[in-house]
Amino acid sequence: EPEVTQTPSHQVTQMGQEVILRCVPISNHLYFYWYRQILGQKVEFLVSFYNNEISEKSEIFDDQFSVERPDGSNFTLKIRSTKLEDSAMYFCASSGRTGPSGANVLTFGAGSRLTVL
């Protein structure tokens, strides 16, 4: 069964350092997402991406965050200067389509745990 893969599974970094989290979405999917879950809290939407541009982003997704699809397979989340409060599990997701038929289902990766010291 096709799956979304994320690397690294766990990254530890010093505050102020740049971090890049990588994702390989399902190959024929067109919509890509990043969500995060701070320990003990709910899963929060960060950003959605379609047709090589951000389609929607949340208040969390400030100037420190950026996303990129550098080639036909990878989808990356960059945090320019990490803060302690960025420590969380980051989930990448992809979807095949969207529309009023309600057939949009997000397939999530296993997550990348980011620990900022």
Added chain:
Amino acid sequence: DQQVKQNSPSLSVQEGRISILNCDYTNSMFDYFLWYKKYPAEGPTFLISISSIKDKNEDGRFTVFLNKSAKHLSLHIVPSQPGDSAVYFCAASGVYGQNFVFGPGTRLSVLP
């Protein structure tokens, strides 16, 4: 501003009995709802969905009910199995499903 609420942080059920997980939402523009299950150290896994044109959708042991007037949906699992023990998230989106809003989750424990 919690647009999607799951007011029970945890639920314990005996194996073989029915599990009922509840979800309430505030945004009347939500049109499409999903339930995800999450095990520790894994990503959420899609379980079942329902669009606003329906009031019930069934898939094996899982049934989702939607009450649009009450802005309430529920997930029924019957019979419950120990492997169902996980955190269950309700998620909602608008017509074009670009941004899914997740509830805080309910931890289900199915006791043998």
